Amino acid sequence: MLIVLLQLLLAHVLGDFVLQPKSLVEKRKIHIKYLLLHVAIHTIALIIIFSQTLKDHWHGVVFIMATHLAIDSLKIWYEHKWPTKPFRAFVFDQILHLLMIAIVIIFYYPDYFQQLQLWSPTNLLYLLTLLVLVFVTPIIMRVFFSRWDTEQAFTGKKTETLLDAGLVIGVLERLMVVIFIQINFLPGIGFLIAAKSIFRFGDLTQAKNTKFTEYILVGTFLSFTIALLLGVLLKYAMTTIVT
Structure with missing residues (x-):
């Protein structure tokens, strides 16, 4: 085959x-x-x-x-x-x-x-985690930030960026965090956070906008927190429930 x-x-x-x-x-x-x-x-x-x-x-x-x-x-x-x-x-x-x-x-x-056991517990766990990373987490973050009028505050900033680039970056970084946890490469998470901080440093220093800086920091920490929780939960489920 x-x-x-x-x-x-x-x-x-x-x-x-x-x-x-x-x-x-x-x-x-x-x-x-x-x-x-x-x-x-x-x-x-x-x-x-x-x-x-x-x-x-x-x-x-x-x-x-x-x-x-x-x-x-x-x-x-x-x-x-x-x-x-x-x-x-x-x-x-x-x-x-x-x-x-x-x-x-x-x-x-x-x-x-x-x-072939297509709907095995292992496959279901991976599928569920992927769906939460790609679809559920952006909704959670959108609802979380709805308390602040970010659309009006950062309209000028959004027009300077690629369409949906932030969404794609968020999905990729969360996916990488979960993968790093599964393969026990925890230093990779630190490198990922450091790399994002370096790239964002220029934006934050040039923006001179406290609200925009807080928005970026809160969004980054929230995204990584959700990814870490999902990664740890998936790791626990794979090592205890499935086996």
């Missing part, structure tokens, strides 16, 4: 990245023949990689070829409809391609997935 999975992933990387220059990406938005060329290149890569076992895996090759054409057509439509959201289109596109690869693996190895 692992060999087939790696072969499919190799073909995907070759077809979607290595053998697809930016010029082809732009041209396929204009004319369908370039999209068909891209799918043909992807299919040839699959055939070459599965050349020794093609008679056993041709169903998967055909399935990947057909779904790749459909998914990329959907992506082109999405990019025309929402041209300002290319990253979202890219993420959805890659998720769908990987999902199709997973379907092929399940088709060839159904017994393996029947024995």
Whole structure:
């Protein structure tokens, strides 16, 4: 199973990245023949990689070829409809391609997935922690800061920053804290706090705004506190409840 999975992933990387220059990406938005060329290149890569076992895996090759054409057509439509959201289109596109690869693996190895405990306590704990980090924590912080009129106070500051950059940074830093706790790399948390403090030092010294400084400090400490609590709780659950 692992060999087939790696072969499919190799073909995907070759077809979607290595053998697809930016010029082809732009041209396929204009004319369908370039999209068909891209799918043909992807299919040839699959055939070459599965050349020794093609008679056993041709169903998967055909399935990947057909779904790749459909998914990329959907992506082109999405990019025309929402041209300002290319990253979202890219993420959805890659998720769908990987999902199709997973379907092929399940088709060839159904017994393996029947024995696989998808909803095991370990997987549920990881999923729950991830959801809390990405979705619940930003809401908690938003509600916490609602006592202060931060929208009006820092409107000028927000226009100088990237859209949603603070949200992304917060999610990444909390995720890193939880990971560091799980692998017992506690010094990494200190390095992370120090790195963020260094990058924020310039903003805080130039701002000359006490409210903005307090807002940054409270937000940073609150974010790290939640991440530390989640990391410790996950560590405790994994070592006591699950085992």
